[in-house]
Amino acid sequence: MSIPDVSLCMIVKNEAQHLERCLASVAGLVSEIIIADTGSSDNSMEVALSFGAQVIEIPWEGDFAKARNRTLRQSSCSWVLVLDADEAAGGWRADVLNELLGAEQVDGYFLPFIHYVGEADSGDYVTDNVCRLFRNDERIVFQGSIHEEAASSIWALPDGKIAYAAALPVRHYGYLDEELRAKNKTARNLELIQTALQHDPESIPLQYALGTEHYQQGAYETAAGLLLPLLKTAPAGSGYLADIYMKTAYALQACGRTKEAKAAYGAGLRLFPDFTDLLESYAVLLLEEGELQKPYHLLKIALQSGDTAQKYPSSSGSGTSRTCVVMGQVCERLLRYEEAADCWEQAIDYDAGCAAAWAELVPLCLLAGEEQRLTALTRQTLQAMPSELLGRCIPAALNAHAWEWLQVLAAAPQLPASVQAILRVLPELFRHTQMLDAAAAAPLERLLREGPEQPWVHGYLWAWACRTGDAAAAGKWLARLAPLRPGLAAVHHRIGLESGGGDPAWPQQSHTDHSGDPAAKLPGHADHPAGAAAIQPITFPGLSYAAQLLLQAGAWSSLLTLYRNTSPSLFQWCRLPQPLLRGLLQAPAPFREQWCSIYSSHAQQYLGTTCAAEWLLYAAVSDSCGRVPQLDPAAGKALQQSGSAAAALGLSYHKLLLAAEAFPGKNPRGSIPWLLLVRSALRDGL
Known part of the structure; x- marks a missing residue:
């Protein structure tokens, strides 16, 4: 198979620790490597030469576009790929790349960039799409001294077209916390942006870049002040307007300007109705204010939209596993327990090691007596479950006396x-x-x-x-x-x-x-x-x-x-731990009967903040003994005043049980998931 006719163009300074990973990732995928060194004092150039790179030395003039364009002029292949040393091609195939390069009507490709954030072992990331693969055409150049981009020059061509290359992901490690600390990128970027703004104070891309730098540092008040005016001035086809709405709305939310945040979310969703990050973030804001129905609707749209990373800047799990976890939490608060379980199982289908989904699904299934569901799911995902996750599931199985599930967990080879x-x-x-x-x-x-x-x-x-x-x-x-x-x-x-x-x-x-x-x-x-x-x-x-x-x-x-x-x-x-409450119901009947007797003797002391949850647990144990739970007037009043939907449901069912006891043969229809109501009451803080 022929090596793709691509020139890799890079600018580098003191990147020895990253450069080998980057160059190794494109081995067999590019025909030449051109690296412009802007003053390295480490062995970066030795690494570059070991991969057969053509190395040129250029002075650093505080302008990324100018430096990149110097490398473009040295390239001789039909196509150009631009990477930084802290980036790497993610599993590209030469045959796929050759096929994309053969598309006659395409001048460039947006590549899906995966920017890892936080600590290196967290696996968290955000995504966006950047045009870094394009034809070697002297009219295609980078613009902007920082956050430079080539897409504008392609769109300026007659019939200039940029397609999306989903099969060519780029992994970027430069936003990891240790990298940001080591290179002090924020200070460097701020200085470059401020200098550029002195020459072009009306530049919307530079204002957006400045707001983004403050946003990434958590300076949300400053970020909101910079980004909010851009909602009216940024051009609709800029490619970054959706991100401005997302960052502006979240920054306003983070600094307590809730009314303005809602307006920004609403306006953004009218323009970008399937932007999953925006949908989910708005839903979370409304949840914090106690709303449930509107967040349910927003999250449903987000899940129907799915992963929209090819259209919008995104973050790990948006429209997939993370959104499923949030949707499950909303469903549970609506007492839709089966739907909640379905959401968390769907999150695990997307990501078998999704700790947040397992943390919700395990107690829910155990409290509902659905050990078989956990057992079946674990059999399907066992090989992919991290050891840390198994270490949380095993105590849960022991506490619930879920022996069949424990047997499956114990077979995990990673233990x-x-x-x-x-x-x-x-x-x-x-x-x-x-x-x-x-x-x-x-x-x-x-x-x-x-x-x-x-x-x-x-x-x-x-x-x-x-x-x-x-x-x-x-x-x-x-x-x-x-x-x-x-x-x-x-x-x-x-x-x-x-x-x-x-x-x-x-x-x-x-x-x-x-x-x-x-x-x-x-x-x-x-x-x-x-x-x-x-x-x-x-x-x-x-x-x-x-x-x-x-x-x-x-x-x-x-x-x-x-x-x-x-x-x-x-x-x-x-x-x-909640699974232990299921274990209580597995105890011998004499134990459960005496447990109820002890609870009754202590009942007056439970009229504080734990009243609802503790009484609902007592009702579950009493019901398992075939008895109607007792409820004295003071406890009943406390439950009524708790404001908990779970407590209200438990009280209603209790009245049905009392009626059935008073009128034998008139049994209440169905049953009630007492232990799940305990869990809901705990979520309500009761």
Whole structure:
């Protein structure tokens, strides 16, 4: 296959660390390389020469267009490709490039530029389309001392045409945070733009460039002041008017000028009705003000438009995965749970590792009892799921007792062997609710002997000892965990295992004494004969860690004791990871019945900010026991006044249950997703 008849033209200064990547990306795709060096002091030119480049030295005169045009005059091929050293061709193919160059009616091509932003490992990017591939014609030149462009000179040709080359993406690494810090590009750009504006103060492209520099630095008030007047003066066919609307509207929004931001969004969408970034950003503004229906409509249009990067400047996930995530959040707030799940699953279809979508979909499916949906989706995407994402899904599966899903997660080849070994043991150990044999934990102990020190194995061994009532073993594993989990000691004493607790018998009496401190007479307390030292106060992080271990291990009696002996102001179930709430409903019926009894005794203390969520959770557990949840007048009034749609729906269904209880045989139609209402109440801040 012939090498494309293309000259690569570049200007370079001290780019040795990037230049090799750039030149390697076009190997076999260009016939000659021309590099103008503007004063490098590193080995940039040695790198260039190693790729067979023709190197010329030119002085830097503060004008990018002038420097680029010097390289164009040195080119001898029929077509010219212009790149910077911090850019690279993204998987181009010579046959595709040759086919594009053979189009007789095309004078140049817009290439899709992918500008990576933020930290290097974030994967975030913004896109735009830049004309950097064009015919070698002396009439086609760059214009502008900074943010120079060649498209205007092509459009000025008789019948000049620029097409879009979707198959020729360019990856740009120069906007990554470390690059911006190292090269101080902002200061350089501002100086060049200000100098150029002194010579041409009415230049709209320069004013746009100046506003963009301030926008990128987060100086939104300054950016808005520069960009807002351009909405009236920028020509409609400029190619950057859509971006001016996007940046102006967002800058106004960011500095609190909401009314003006709405006007800018509205005007922009009348001109560019399928601009997905503009649609999504406007929807987010309206969501922040409490609107739901209009954002739903805007996001629906954005998803129908899809990825419009070839038409407008865009950012990663616009019209695809990110927009799906936002749409799912709107649907959930509208209590359209199934539609929300569909949106998040669609986001994962676009990007299997979309952490934001998994973070929403996992608890929603588990709370809805749709483990099978997660299992099927995970089977499809397992190979592409990052290890970090698996590390968040596995605890969720354990908390929800979602053993089938956990089995699929455990098969991920990207998991460390030590984690896979543990996950082969835990389901068999924990899923059998009647197993109380202390020796059953031998496989876990063997893992400690065979592999490196693994603190979370110690935690499971402690929880198993609590389940079997083995006080000595619980103390042993607590001692191993204490340096890493100091809050666990207070929980351990609160459970009172030393005095004969544990799962062989369901506890019926509270350990609370009349002093008001639930731990006052527990073994190990400073006033207790067995106490050698004062116990540190129990903290929520320690309680959360212990509650998850106990629930995962099925140590139901110990978990009930902890709940009974801890103040409701601290032990708020709805502050625990949401999948654990599904785990509650997997518990044996005696546990759930006693849990409801303890909640009822604490109910008056839940009339604060957690009233709605905690009562809805209680209703879910009570309903799972086949009982109508109780609701005293004070709690009912608090729920009514909460303003939560989830609470209102729960109260309405509760009335139906009461009516059915009063009139047997008149059962309410259907059922209600109590745990999903808990999640919605939490989103409402209740």
